[in-house]
Amino acid sequence: MIKHYGLTLPAYKRGFHIITDKVMNAIDELPENGLLHVFIQHTSASLTINENADPSVRRDFERHFNQMVPENAPYYEHTYEGSDDMPAHLKASILGPSISIPIVNSRLGLGTWQGIYLAEHRDHGGARRLVISVYS
Amino acid sequence: MIKHYGLTLPAYKRGFHIITDKVMNAIDELPENGLLHVFIQHTSASLTINENADPSVRRDFERHFNQMVPENAPYYEHTYEGSDDMPAHLKASILGPSISIPIVNSRLGLGTWQGIYLAEHRDHGGARRLVISVYS
Amino acid sequence: MIKHYGLTLPAYKRGFHIITDKVMNAIDELPENGLLHVFIQHTSASLTINENADPSVRRDFERHFNQMVPENAPYYEHTYEGSDDMPAHLKASILGPSISIPIVNSRLGLGTWQGIYLAEHRDHGGARRLVISVYS
Numbered sequence: 463m464i465k466h467y468g469l470t471l472p473a474y475k476r477g478f479h480i481i482t483d484k485v486m487n488a489i490d491e492l493p494e495n496g497l498l499h500v501f502i503q504h505t506s507a508s509l510t511i512n513e514n515a516d517p518s519v520r521r522d523f524e525r526h527f528n529q530m531v532p533e534n535a536p537y538y539e540h541t542y543e544g545s546d547d548m549p550a551h552l553k554a555s556i557l558g559p560s561i562s563i564p565i566v567n568s569r570l571g572l573g574t575w576q577g578i579y580l581a582e583h584r585d586h587g588g589a590r591r592l593v594i595s596v597y598s
Numbered sequence: 599m600i601k602h603y604g605l606t607l608p609a610y611k612r613g614f615h616i617i618t619d620k621v622m623n624a625i626d627e628l629p630e631n632g633l634l635h636v637f638i639q640h641t642s643a644s645l646t647i648n649e650n651a652d653p654s655v656r657r658d659f660e661r662h663f664n665q666m667v668p669e670n671a672p673y674y675e676h677t678y679e680g681s682d683d684m685p686a687h688l689k690a691s692i693l694g695p696s697i698s699i700p701i702v703n704s705r706l707g708l709g710t711w712q713g714i715y716l717a718e719h720r721d722h723g724g725a726r727r728l729v730i731s732v733y734s
Numbered sequence: 735m736i737k738h739y740g741l742t743l744p745a746y747k748r749g750f751h752i753i754t755d756k757v758m759n760a761i762d763e764l765p766e767n768g769l770l771h772v773f774i775q776h777t778s779a780s781l782t783i784n785e786n787a788d789p790s791v792r793r794d795f796e797r798h799f800n801q802m803v804p805e806n807a808p809y810y811e812h813t814y815e816g817s818d819d820m821p822a823h824l825k826a827s828i829l830g831p832s833i834s835i836p837i838v839n840s841r842l843g844l845g846t847w848q849g850i851y852l853a854e855h856r857d858h859g860g861a862r863r864l865v866i867s868v869y870s
């Protein structure tokens with residue numbers, strides 16, 4: 463059985479943000495066994511799983527990704543949507559548009575320190591649409 | 599219920615290519631609710647999801663990945679299959695061998711601008727085998 | 735139907751390690767058709783799929799990721815858990831915490847050269863917990 467839920471996230475500022483609670487609040491009770499799949503319907507923002515505690519981790523993510531995928535690289539051809547656009551596409555694919563997490567004993571099978579991140583790669587990305595799917 | 603479909607892609611040149619239609623043409627009608635999973639059975643090509651419109655985005659992907667994962671890095675030890683081989687393995691894991699997309703109301707739940715990319719990382723990668731799975 | 739299996743991997747040294755056999759030994763017989771999902775419950779180690787033959791590929795992975803995500807980058811703020819910690823978080827998200835592989839005719843649908851890698855990004859990561867899920 464598969465059940466989908468739509469979730470529109472409000473505009474977040476460029477950077478990495480924990481959205482675990484927002485995802486969990488968007489869905490009904492979890493099945494005893496299953497899989498949670500979250501998919502972002504955009505090409506300049508992405509989803510990942512990482513440390514849910516110290517906010518400096520998320521700030522370092524933003525700084526490192528800006529270094530590894532810089533703005534204004536001389537080899538970019540797709541530049542007419544702004545200097546933050548092409549790096550956003552690249553970061554989105556490096557991190558990926560979906561995450562999937564086992565549901566075990568009616569609980570999300572995340573490790574103690576794991577949380578779901580929205581990675582907003584654009585300066586003014588606006589609202590972002592997610593499709594959350596529960597497989598049981 | 600799970601149904602698998604094999605799809606052998608013809609040889610593509612090194613770079614990023616939209617294959618959404620090829621994937622969709624390989625499968626039967628979509629179920630009302632489900633998940634589409636696409637898996638590439640290779641270690642020097644990968645799958646990702648990104649912008650389906652402007653071809654310059656795909657060219658910038660190729661250029662940026664060549665910068666981020668260069669050929670002939672002095673620290674490569676695995677070099678006997680050619681200078682494009684070890685970077686291909688690295689790029690394949692950075693982007694990953696599979697994508698999964700929700701199926702909602704008998705349609706693929708992609709955003710307006712999203713398409714499925716084959717990322718061919720080798721100079722002469724040849725045909726590539728995919729396993730497409732529909733979960734319902 | 736979904737069945738989960740817990741697997742605690744012993745401490746591996748920092749680097750990339752093939753764990754396909756360990757994963758397969760942790761589960762019962764495979765269903766005829768299905769999906770194998772493997773999830774790591776940590777934020778400083780990750781899972782990926784790559785070449786299962788030449789060990790130099792795994793050594794090049796370690797060297798390249800150390801170049802692409804260096805220790806002691808001047809912009810890191812999250813440094814109090816050691817110089818290997820923040821790079822470990824970044825590498826974990828670049829590669830991702832899960833892999834999923836089709837199960838076809840009661841066999842894992844991996845290509846000839848594909849194996850499952852544990853990527854241990856910390857110097858002393860210790861034991862690592864996986865949740866293996868079989869969907870049929």
